[in-house]
Amino acid sequence: MTNATADTGTVRDRILASAQHLFVDKGFHNTSIPDIVSAxxxxxxxxxHHFTSKDELAHVLHRQLVDQFVVLSATEVLAFPDAQSRVRGYVSMLFRLTEEDPYFVSYLIFARPSSVVEDNLTVCSREGLEVTRHIIVDGQRAGEVRDLDARVLCGVIxxxxxxxxxxxLDGVITEPLTGMVDDTAAAIWASISA
Amino acid sequence: MTNATADTGTVRDRILASAQHLFVDKGFHNTSIPDIVSAxxxxxxxxxHHFTSKDELAHVLHRQLVDQFVVLSATEVLAFPDAQSRVRGYVSMLFRLTEEDPYFVSYLIFARPSSVVEDNLTVCSREGLEVTRHIIVDGQRAGEVRDLDARVLCGVIxxxxxxxxxxxLDGVITEPLTGMVDDTAAAIWASISA
Amino acid sequence: MTNATADTGTVRDRILASAQHLFVDKGFHNTSIPDIVSAxxxxxxxxxHHFTSKDELAHVLHRQLVDQFVVLSATEVLAFPDAQSRVRGYVSMLFRLTEEDPYFVSYLIFARPSSVVEDNLTVCSREGLEVTRHIIVDGQRAGEVRDLDARVLCGVIxxxxxxxxxxxLDGVITEPLTGMVDDTAAAIWASISA
Amino acid sequence: MTNATADTGTVRDRILASAQHLFVDKGFHNTSIPDIVSAxxxxxxxxxHHFTSKDELAHVLHRQLVDQFVVLSATEVLAFPDAQSRVRGYVSMLFRLTEEDPYFVSYLIFARPSSVVEDNLTVCSREGLEVTRHIIVDGQRAGEVRDLDARVLCGVIxxxxxxxxxxxLDGVITEPLTGMVDDTAAAIWASISA
DNA sequence: AATGAATGAGGGTTCATTCAT
DNA sequence: CATGAATGAACCCTCATTCAT
Incomplete structure (x- = not known):
């Protein structure tokens, strides 16, 4: 991914956007304040002036991205009534975001900001787990989802x-993921449906 | 995970073992040479004396762990004749290794040593992909595996x-994975079988 | 020479002055950044903050001293019309500078900053050679200077x-050189005059 | 100058020869023991085993080269009876050595091994001064050399x-100095003769 | 609100030296 | 005699952070 931040928005937002890109591209510890300043x-x-420290900057950024993810999950996934629609919604949302805003998704999936949050979980490990757990548990209660260990099924999704x-993101797959939503949702559903 | 590197083995091996633990626990960029020296x-x-630089140390370590993974994959996974056994073998091998040598598995799954290898892929992205691709492609040829996009099926496995x-590894699951081999293999197989 | 760098001037100038003294006294490679910081x-x-590296610091310093030398040569040597006056001017200028600013002259005469400039020439080898070549060549054209190999005559001057x-500078001569201008200019002139 | 040491002579001599080349090419402080070992x-x-420290190695080397210089001066310069022959002998000897063994002459002229000898004089400043002083003082006593300050005349020679x-040595003059002996001796003699 | 000069702890690395083999 | 693994002080340089402007 190439950097394309800066020049728009408030100073504070430009700093956050550049930090997000750099943390994703180079990692938190390999990104310096001068790097962020330049970008x-x-x-x-x-x-x-806007942040008390590099750690706090990372913390604010993390909070912001997590909140976006949670809102999106509520409106685009858990809003659906049944498990199969929810699975499809989850796949669809994340694949679309991957194409639209790869830095956002990259952060959600890979960032393990142990210096920012106390444990070592990615956004997808922690908040994403909640989403899939809802899908599985609600689905099992409704008899739509097979009765295997819920964590295993969460893991599959x-x-x-x-x-x-x-x-x-690594370039192994070269065409947009948006074309693979159906296949992926189908494979997942085959794995977890009752 | 807490550090438990040793006072045994050659100096070179002790350095490699400590580096592996620290790279996994703190990340490459957040691990200093003094850290490795202390550990x-x-x-x-x-x-x-043994490595020309921190980068080369990481490179040697990477090579060593990748080689172990490749050997294990050949003997414990691809040695099986059919896709279903291979899936079960893969799950079983990695779950057992997770309990036996979590630092080894952690490295395989999470380490993205962009300063070590040219691209940004984990061992599981690169070498692991080969293993799953073999399972899928051979399985599709034999009619055991459903005819979906191979990469999707690889992704599921x-x-x-x-x-x-x-x-x-993050502590969300507290009992040994070795007890979840069957459920996991079953869920995966439901997803990919023809 | 003993160190007498200052607590005056801008930070940048103090660093340059200390570096000049230390490079002359101890040599570039035997002068550490902490040495310069202390001095x-x-x-x-x-x-x-002011220099990108120790090498660049040396480079900037070199440029500055060379420029001073070139200006002085133009105004105090080549401004004279005839070879004999020029020789005397050159001797006079350098002997006076030796007493006034020994670190400056020491640098001009001894510093061979191979890490700073591509070749291994002192200021006097490179820029000083131009000055003496002008004296000799102009003098030969005017019939004032004998018709020997110009480089030999440059070497003598x-x-x-x-x-x-x-x-x-080494302390072998203990009285100021300013008292030896006449004898020296005379000896040199005897050697090169037509 | 390119390095062409090694492979001949005793271990001790190979070390000394390599050290001489490296000290001349890179300077004492910029030459490491590993450099000498490689060369x-x-x-x-x-x-x-052969030297107690890097300093002692430099000291032994220095002593050896100085001794060679002193012997050569006695046999090729001071052996002559009159000042003019001595001047010519000195020029001739040093120019010939420059072509035959540039590393030897480079060391004599440039090396200021402050970490080796207590003061900061080159071989030519210290031992060479003795040779020229003999030429001048004897010559003045014999009425061959003009009655100027002896140090000035030494300086000219x-x-x-x-x-x-x-x-x-710096490559500004590209033909062998051996062809310039006569001109140089003539110019010097013109400067100092009575 | 914004700037950037200044600070010094700490990073990766080199190297003179020692010593067991 | 000769080797080279091991040591740690010291080197150059980076960077998070402070503060006067």
Missing amino acids: SGTSIGAVY SGAIMRLIDLR | SGTSIGAVY SGAIMRLIDLR | SGTSIGAVY SGAIMRLIDLR | SGTSIGAVY SGAIMRLIDLR
Whole structure:
């Protein structure tokens, strides 16, 4: 991915956007404040005016991205009534986001900001787990989903999705994931349906 | 995971073992040579006597772990004749390794050593992909595996496995994965079988 | 020479002045950044804020001293119309500078900053050669200077001067060189006059 | 100059020869023991078997080269009875050596091994000064040399010679100095003769 | 609100030296 | 005699952070 931040929005937003790109591309520990300053076209002073430290900047960024993810999950996934629609919605949402905003999805899937949040979980491990757990548990209660260990079934859903996003972001898959929504949702559903 | 590197073996091996643990626990960029020196009970000079740089140390370590993975895949997975046995073998191997040597598996699944190899793929993305591709393609040729996009099916296999290992290593799953081999293999097989 | 760098001037100038003294006294490779920091009363960060590297610091310093030398040569030597006056002007200028600013002259005569400039020539070898070549060639054209190999005559002029400065800076000669201008200019002129 | 040491002579001599080349080419402080080991084709152990430290190695080397210079001066310069022959002998000897063994002459003229000898004088400043002083003082006593400050006349002799050697070693003069002996001796003699 | 000069702890790395083999 | 693994002080440089403007 190439950097295309800066030049728009408030100073604070430009800093956050550049940090997001750089954390994804180079990792938190390999991204310096000067890197962020250069990428955002701002200044050291500006960064420390808006954030108390590099850690806090990462924390604010994390919170912001997690909140977006949670809102999207509620409106595009859990809004559906049945398990099969929810699975399809989840696949569809994440595949579309991968094409639209790869840095956002990259962060959700890979970032393990141990210096930012106390544990070492990615957004998808922690908040994403909640989404899939709802799908599975509600689905089992409704008899739509087979009666296997819920965590195994959660693993199948999010694992398959994340894996394909991974391969897409790494360039192993070269065409848009949006064309693979049906196949993927079908494979997942075959695995978990009662 | 807590550090438990050793006071045994050659200096070179102790350095490699400590580096592996630290790279997994803290990440490459957040691991310093003094960290490795402390953990391995050696000296700065010893590290630079055996390796030309921190990068080369990471490179040697990577090579070594990848080779182990490739050998294990050949003997414990691809040695089976049919797709279903192979899937079960793959799940079984990785779940067992997760319990036996979590640092090894952690490295395979999470390490994205962009400073070590040219691309940004984990061992499981690159070498692991080969294993699953063999399972799928051979299985499709034999009519055992359904005729969906091979990459989707690969994603289901390794995604589900990696996801569960992830949850286990992060402590979300608290009992040994070895007890979940059957359920997991069954779920995966339901997803990909013809 | 003992160190007498200052607590005056801008940080950048203090760093340059200290570096000049230390490079002359101890040599480039035997002068550390901490040495320069101590002598200039600044900080490591300040050095790297003003210069990108130790090499660049040396480069900037070199450029600055060479420029001073070139200006002085033009105004105090080549401004004279005839060869004999020019020789005397050159001797006079360098002997006076030796007493006034020994670190400046020391740098001009001894520094061979192969890490700074591509070749291995001192300021006096490179830029100083131009000055003496002008004296000789113009003088030969005017019939004032004998018709020997120009380089030999250049060698006599600058060699004699540099040698005496060397002996003065090393403490072999203990009285100011300013008192030896006439004798030196006379000896040189005897050697090169037609 | 390109390195052409090693492979012949005793281990000790190979180490000394390589050190001489490297000290001349890169400077004492910029030459490491590993550099000397590589260039001489020996081992760290060998260096420390024959010399107690890097400093002592430099000291031994220095002593050896100075002794050679003193012997040569006695037999090829001071053996002559009159000042003019001595001047010519000095020029001739040093110019011939420059062509035959540039590393030897480079060391004599440039090396200022402050870590080896207590003061900061080159071989030519210290031991060479003795040679020229003999020429001048004896010559003045015999009425052959003009009655100027002896140090000035010493400066003219060695300065001119060293300067031309410098230009030759730096590649400014491209033909052998041996062809310039007569001109140089003539110019010097014109400067100092009574 | 914004700037960037200044600071110094800490990073990767080199290297003189020691010593067991 | 010779080897080279091991040591750690010291080197150059980066970077998070502070603060006067």
